Amino acid sequence: MSWIEIKNLQSVLLNDIPRLKVEDLRDQLIEKIKSGKRLVQFFGDAENGDVVLYAIAADDNASKLFIASTKFTSQKEFQSITPEIPSAHLFEREFFEQYKIKPEGHPWLKPLRKGIAGIDSSEIPYEFFSMKGEEVHEVGVGPIHAGIIEPGHFRFSCHGEKIYHLEIKLGFQHRGVEELFVKNNGRPGYLQKLSESIAGDTVIGHAGTFARATEALCNISISRRAKLIRTIALELERIAIHLGDLSALSNDVGYLTGNSVFGALRTKIINTTMAICGNRFGRSLIIPGGVNFDISPELRENISSTINQVNDETALAAEVLFSSASVLERFEKTGVVDKATALEIGMVGPSARASGVAVDIRSDHPFGAYEFFPVHKLTLNSGDVFARSYIRFIEIQQSVKIINDQLENFTEGDVYKAISPLEPNRLVVSLAEGWRGELAHVILTGNDSKIKRIKIKDPSFHNWFAVSLAVRNEGISDFPLCNKSFNLSYSGFDL
């Protein structure tokens, strides 16, 4: 039986999704990934006391998604696919934690979110990998970190200053987001606000991904004008975070001019977002059916002049930053993730593109206004901190161009359209390219036309493992720099 083929945001009847034998699903998924497809989702759903496992693979070149499922009735284990497909590593751990079905032979089967703090004796305790040997020592950091950032625990196994292994234990931020979506499935207004708080640095990204999933399940299409406004907001979010990251990266190497200048430029961008919707992070802008706020001609001019000014000033600041010998000395050849590794562990977003992997959902699986124009995929090859920094700079320039194009092609029309109830017994995959990479929400509706299961994936889910690999054989003092060059989300991972 072959897998059903759909596109991004095309909903499908749950009954139309092929149900394979567990072994067949496993074999075919391995075959698909080995032939160049990407594992997008792998999650369970409780169905009349049984557990159904859904697997979704993407063919990025052909803009296609493939889905199949399998059912576990009494069976409580299956043969792990992680040894063959490393990118399935966290998906299998998550599935095990949520449904207690064990991937036999999984090399790293540990708790993901529950039981992380070791407070509940009914949960599986978390055991760290440990190294033994003369002069080998361990450094533990977190969950509370030195800066104003989210919590997570890092355990370094070092020899002298050199990191041999870094184990990242997350889950401290687990707020039960997916459960909250299902529990409150009768309050669509609340759900949209909840989606904004999945990761507060990716408000537009997650809120847009969720809203588009909802709209696909209602089978409505929103106005072009609303799509343009969402695109402008998403690109502003990308510019703002990338500027903030360049500022923080400068700070991490003691280059304080960069820290100040990029930080001030970021303020201008988030204030532009506030001019549109009243919140610096774009909260409350996106609702299913369109947007809450229109952009007036006067505001369009303001946005245009602000981003063009920021673009010019960024260009000068980047010129100074990337020609400074003391900065390059720290950035270049630090924290390298090569292309083969990036592909193997399923990296996404700018971090993957900095390692030469051409993956960008705006171009691979177009959504919203990106259906109207092509987005050129920007890639670099060195996969080091320099590449992950420089790609942010060139993506800022690209985003400025995209926003300018949208402002020039602004169309007339309403920005909001009332939505109808969700269609029952369907599944939709909503992919989007947030500033950090691929966002993937999958929603399943029940008989009652309400959400019965939502699976949320932040790009951090794929990329955290890359941080572990990037710091191997680096000095421990380079960890903050490597970590910042990825800038991953804790709450987006922990849900």
Added chain:
Amino acid sequence: MLDLIKLRRQHGYQAIPDIKNAKILSTHRGYPIIDESKCVSGCSDCENVCPTNAIKVNPLSIDLGKCIFCGECERACPGGAIKFTNEYKLGSTGRNNLIITSGKLFADYEKEAIELRKEIHKIFGHSLKLRQVSAGGCNGCEMELAACGNVNFDMGRFGIDFVASPRHADGIVITGPITKNMAPALMDAYKSVNSPKIVIAVGACTISGGVFEESDELNRSFLNEIKIDLYIPGCPPHPLTFINAILDFIGKKI
């Protein structure tokens, strides 16, 4: 070298000179003004659309400790009874002050929101070092707190800073709804701060649970044991909201 000089000139002086009277965009959603006389009888649209149950009708009130300032109530109201202003000084030392009732003007709110305690002014009035703990925060509040120290807001010039260790701190700033997994670490951090110490709750999530209030993954028992000295509402609170609340709380003259 020339580029660097050019860059410094272009950057100029960015700090907001008078932080207590800083202007903010008119679009910013801050203090809400409620006029119950405009309510349509029998209507509870605002209550129904509120994602965090911050609004109660009969009599109409908004709890800023729960409010995420999304403005859905204002849009839903057929009579125009709720209007969000751009007033950003929302910090309060009392939880009950945060419940805004009909007719309460911002000037009245501001007057009584922050109670200046002599001992706080005496101990922390010149310098206040804080340790931030994110306990399930989505990174919204965290980014705004980090922004307090950037070149625009430059909180450090008032002697207020975030420090790396609770041992160096005079108090802790909590963000997030306090997850089960962070509850022990939060308590550890609190205990590690030397007395006398203060506790500041930032954002709707910490104050009330916010959009995560109904989650089974929270453990908010910390708040039953430890008294909050200062509440800073918002989702997330603007840096101006945070800085001004602290300045008023410690009675800092600038």
